[in-house]
Amino acid sequence: MTSPHSPKQNHILAALPPKDYVHLLPYLELVSLPLGWAVYEAGVNRGYVYFPTTCVISKLCVTEDGSSTAIAVVGNEGAVGISLIMGGDCAPSRAVVHCAGYAYRMKSVALKRDLAQGGMLRSAALLYTQALITQMAQTTVCNRLHSIDQRLCRWLLLSLDRTQSNSLTMTQEFIGSMLGVRRETVTGAAGDLQQSGIIKYHRGHITVLNRDNLEKRVCECYAVVKKEYDRLRPHETIGHKDYNVLVAWA
Numbered sequence: 001m002t003s004p005h006s007p008k009q010n011h012i013l014a015a016l017p018p019k020d021y022v023h024l025l026p027y028l029e030l031v032s033l034p035l036g037w038a039v040y041e042a043g044v045n046r047g048y049v050y051f052p053t054t055c056v057i058s059k060l061c062v063t064e065d066g067s068s069t070a071i072a073v074v075g076n077e078g079a080v081g082i083s084l085i086m087g088g089d090c091a092p093s094r095a096v097v098h099c100a101g102y103a104y105r106m107k108s109v110a111l112k113r114d115l116a117q118g119g120m121l122r123s124a125a126l127l128y129t130q131a132l133i134t135q136m137a138q139t140t141v142c143n144r145l146h147s148i149d150q151r152l153c154r155w156l157l158l159s160l161d162r163t164q165s166n167s168l169t170m171t172q173e174f175i176g177s178m179l180g181v182r183r184e185t186v187t188g189a190a191g192d193l194q195q196s197g198i199i200k201y202h203r204g205h206i207t208v209l210n211r212d213n214l215e216k217r218v219c220e221c222y223a224v225v226k227k228e229y230d231r232l233r234p235h236e237t238i239g240h241k242d243y244n245v246l247v248a249w250a
Contacts, residue, residue, distance in 0.1 A: 005030055007104050009053035011077045015124045024114070024121070028104040033057075035169065039080055039095040048105040049081035055101030056162045058178055059136075060094045068094070069143060069180030070155070072135045075099075075162020077229055078128045081108065098170060098178060099163055127231075134228040142221040143180065151179055152189045153218035156199070158225065160208060168206045193217075 007028050008014040013021065033039065033055045040046060042062060050057070057080050059072040071093065074080050080095050080103075115122050135158075142151055155178060159168055172186040179186065190206075193199045198214050200207045208214060215222070 005053060005102055007051065007053070009076055010051040010079075010104065012079055012121075012124045012128055013051055013104070016120050020120050024106070027106045027110045029106070031103055031105050033097045033101060033103055035097055035100040036174070037097045039097060040093075042092060042094050045108070047108055049079055049108055049111050050103045050105045051079045052076050052103040052162075053101070054164065055097055055103050056099035056159055057095050057103075058098045060096060060178070062094050067180065068177050070178040071139050072132060073098075073155070073158045073162065074132075075159075077162065078132060079125070082125055082129055082132070098174065099159060099168060101163075131225075131228045131231070135225045138221045138224050142219060146219045146221065148179065148181055148185055148189045149192060149217065150219040150221075152186070152193070153214055154222045155179060156206070156208065157211075157214060157218055157222050160211070161226065161229075166208045166211070169204055170206070171204045 007021075007025065013024065013028075016024070028051070031050075033050075033052075039050055039057055052075050054076070056073060056075045058070040059074065059080070060068045060070050062068045074095075083092060115125065142154060146154075152175070155175070156168070160166065172190065173183045175190075176183045176186045190199065190201050193214075194201050196213065198208070198210045198217070200209055
């Protein structure tokens with residue numbers, strides 16, 4: 001029976017030429033990631049890089065008093081732990097699963113060895129890192145300048161873009177920790193969206209009923225981030241020309 005899971009469900013891995021992809025296969029391990037599981041804690045090296053296929057992971061900054069806010073959302077377009085290509089040995093932020101699903105993980109020592117050799121894996125990782133930096137910068141702007149309603153819309157859209165469904169499973173308390181606000185604040189914002197017929201929320205399940213109207217209510221930050229990720233073109237193999245353009249922009 002054919003497995004429903006494939007590393008090529010991840011856009012970075014799918015962008016690799018056949019030779020590079022086959023080389024990586026023995027190092028990739030399929031894992032199930034439950035909702036709320038901490039993939040990384042800040043400053044801790046767990047020894048793996050994760051390539052999501054069906055799960056979605058949020059990267060969070062956590063303060064000394066335990067408050068947190070999401071700075072990036074990672075799904076099948078990217079990887080968690082990619083800071084290794086910048087020379088880091090530990091994750092600089094916390095990473096938590098906010099949509100349960102599957103990912104392929106690879107030992108960080110094996111990834112470091114392959115990245116050091118250059119090639120298409122390094123090019124794909126650098127292109128993704130550029131998009132991730134854009135998302136983190138835009139999230140900072142959004143958290144400072146835009147309303148909680150707009151921020152919730154942005155976060156919902158970014159999450160939906162990385163799933164195969166129009167539904168998400170998570171509590172309002174969990175969403176509050178992602179957005180850096182109290183649960184009551186999320187209740188009010190989600191209630192407005194539900195009253196407008198855009199979403200349906202019931203016992204931890206959010207279903208988007210009208211995506212067009214959700215996109216009309218979101219701030220410009222969503223379009224900026226989406227455009228950067230669309231540039232990765234997962235259906236095409238990344239070549240040296242793309243890598244050279246990235247270096248020029250950096």
